[in-house]
Amino acid sequence: AGAMAARRGAEEMRERVVLGEFGVRNVHTTDFPGNYPGYDDAWDQLRFEQGFRVDVVREEEDTLEFDMVGIDAAIANAFRRILLAEVPTMAVEKVFVYNNTSIVQDEILAHRLGLIPIRADPRLFEYRNQGDEEGTEIDTLQFQLKIKCSRNPQAAKESSDPNELYINHKVYSKHMTWVPLGNQPDLFPDANFRPVHDDILIAQLRPGQEIDVLMHCVKGIGKDHAKFSPVATASYRLLPDITLLQPVEDEAAELLQKCFSPGVIEVQSIKGKKVARVANARLDTFSREVFRHESLKNLVRLARVRNHYIFSVESTGILPPDVLVSEAIKILMGKCQRFLNELDSVPME
Amino acid sequence: VQADGTDGNCVTFVLHDEDHTLGNSLRYMVMKNPDVEFCGYCITHPSESKINFRIQTRGSLPAVEPFRKGLNDLMGVCQHVLNTFEVRLLPQDFRDLF
Numbered sequence: 296a297g298a299m300a301a302r303r304g305a306e307e308m309r310e311r312v313v314l315g316e317f318g319v320r321n322v323h324t325t326d327f328p329g330n331y332p333g334y335d336d337a338w339d340q341l342r343f344e345q346g347f348r349v350d351v352v353r354e355e356e357d358t359l360e361f362d363m364v365g366i367d368a369a370i371a372n373a374f375r376r377i378l379l380a381e382v383p384t385m386a387v388e389k390v391f392v393y394n395n396t397s398i399v400q401d402e403i404l405a406h407r408l409g410l411i412p413i414r415a416d417p418r419l420f421e422y423r424n425q426g427d428e429e430g431t432e433i434d435t436l437q438f439q440l441k442i443k444c445s446r447n448p449q450a451a452k453e454s455s456d457p458n459e460l461y462i463n464h465k466v467y468s469k470h471m472t473w474v475p476l477g478n479q480p481d482l483f484p485d486a487n488f489r490p491v492h493d494d495i496l497i498a499q500l501r502p503g504q505e506i507d508v509l510m511h512c513v514k515g516i517g518k519d520h521a522k523f524s525p526v527a528t529a530s531y532r533l534l535p536d537i538t539l540l541q542p543v544e545d546e547a548a549e550l551l552q553k554c555f556s557p558g559v560i561e562v563q564s565i566k567g568k569k570v571a572r573v574a575n576a577r578l579d580t581f582s583r584e585v586f587r588h589e590s591l592k593n594l595v596r597l598a599r600v601r602n603h604y605i606f607s608v609e610s611t612g613i614l615p616p617d618v619l620v621s622e623a624i625k626i627l628m629g630k631c632q633r634f635l636n637e638l639d640s641v642p643m644e
Numbered sequence: 645v646q647a648d649g650t651d652g653n654c655v656t657f658v659l660h661d662e663d664h665t666l667g668n669s670l671r672y673m674v675m676k677n678p679d680v681e682f683c684g685y686c687i688t689h690p691s692e693s694k695i696n697f698r699i700q701t702r703g704s705l706p707a708v709e710p711f712r713k714g715l716n717d718l719m720g721v722c723q724h725v726l727n728t729f730e731v732r733l734l735p736q737d738f739r740d741l742f
C-alpha cells in the first residue's frame with residue numbers, strides 16, 4: 296500500500312501542476328532520465344509520436360484554437376515565442392513625405408502608417424539587404440497616399456456636419472494605392488496588395504490640407520519592431536483538471552457550482568439528494584474561489600494537466616492562423632538546421 | 645558557435661543570435677539524453693542576444709554528441725508536430741471543397 300501511494304504521488308508530480316491555496320506546486324518538468332526509479336524517461340521518438348496528438352477545436356477566418364497533447368512546456372513556449380516575434384511579415388518601413396500640410400506631424404503619420412497591416416504574403420518577398428537604401432522589386436512594396444481635402448460646394452448653408460461640409464476630410468487606409476515597382480506587375484499579375492482593413496482612420500483633414508506620401512514596405516520580424524508581428528496575440532493555457540476528493544451534496548453542491556465558471560460543475564439529483572459532478576473542466580478559468588470557503592477547501596483538488604496545451608492564435612489578417620503555426624514550426628526547424636550545419640562545418644578542437 | 649572547456653566532456657557552447665526560444669527547448673531535448681550529467685543555458689546579458697549552453701556528459705562521451713543528438717531530436721519533434729498539425733487541418737479543407 297505504501298508503494299502504491301508512492302507511485303501515485305510520483306504520477307501526480309510527473310503529470311499534474313497542482314494549484315494550492317497559496318501557491319502552485321510541481322511547476323517544473325521533472326521527467327528526465329534518472330529522476331524516477333522504474334520510469335524510462337530517455338528520449339524515444341516512437342513513444343513521443345504515439346503519445347502526441349493535435350486537435351483543432353475552433354477554426355475561423357482569423358482565429359484558431361487547437362490542442363496539443365503530449366508535448367513539453369519548453370517546446371510549446373518556443374512555438375508561442377516564434378509566433379509572436381519571429382514569423383516575418385511586410386509592413387511600411389520608410390515613408391517619403393512630399394507634402395504634409397495636415398495637423399498630424401510627419402513622424403506621427405509615419406508611425407501610424409507603419410502599424411497598418413498589409414495584405415501581402417511575406418513568403419513571396421526577400422529581406423532587404425543591409426545598407427540598401429533604394430530597394431529592389433524583390434524586397435520592396437511601394438504604396439502611395441495622395442489625398443486633398445476640399446470644401447463641398449453642394450452643402451446646405453447652415454449644416455455643421457463635417458461629412459456634408461467637406462470632401463475627403465477623413466483619410467482611411469483604403470486611400471493607400473499600390474504602385475508597382477519594376478517587373479512586379481509581371482511577377483504578381485493577380486495580386487492586389489492593399490491594407491488588410493479598409494477602414495483604419497489614418498488622419499483627419501480640413502479644406503486646403505493635403506497629404507502626399509510614398510511608402511516602402513519591407514519584410515521584417517516582430518523582434519525588430521512589433522509592427523511586423525503577424526498575430527494579434529498567440530497564447531496557450533494548460534488543460535484544467537478538477538477532482539472532487541469526497542462526494543459533495545446539497546447546499547455544498549450548490550455553493551461549489553457557484554465557485555467555478557458556469558458549466559464546469561453540474562449538480563444532479565440522485566435518489567433525492569443533490570450531488571455535484573465535474574461536467575467540463577476545460578471551461579474553467581481557475582479563479583480559485585473554492586479556497587475562500589472553509590467547508591469546500593479540502594474537498595477539491597485543482598490541478599492542470601502538464602502536457603496538454605490549449606493554444607489560441609489570432610491573426611491580424613495578413614496570413615491565416617493555420618499557415619502562421621506551420622511557418623512557426625518551420626522556423627524552429629530552420630534554427631536547428633542552422634546550428635547542425637555550423638557544427639558540421641566548423642572543426643571543434 | 646564557440647566551444648571551450650577541459651577534456652571534451654564538459655563544453656560550453658556560445659550560441660549567437662539566440663534566446664530562450666531555442667535555448668529552453670534544446671535544453672529539454674538534451675536533458676532527455678541519459679548520458680548527460682548536466683545541461684543548462686543562461687543568457688549572459690539581456691542586451692546581447694547570445695546564450696551560454698553548457699553540457700557535461702557522464703563517462704567519456706564527447707559533449708558535442710549530445711548537442712548534435714539534441715538538435716536532431718528537436719528537428720524530429722518539429723517535423724512530427726508539423727505533419728500531425730497539417731493532417732489535422734486537411735479534413736476541414738476537404739469538407740470546404742464540397
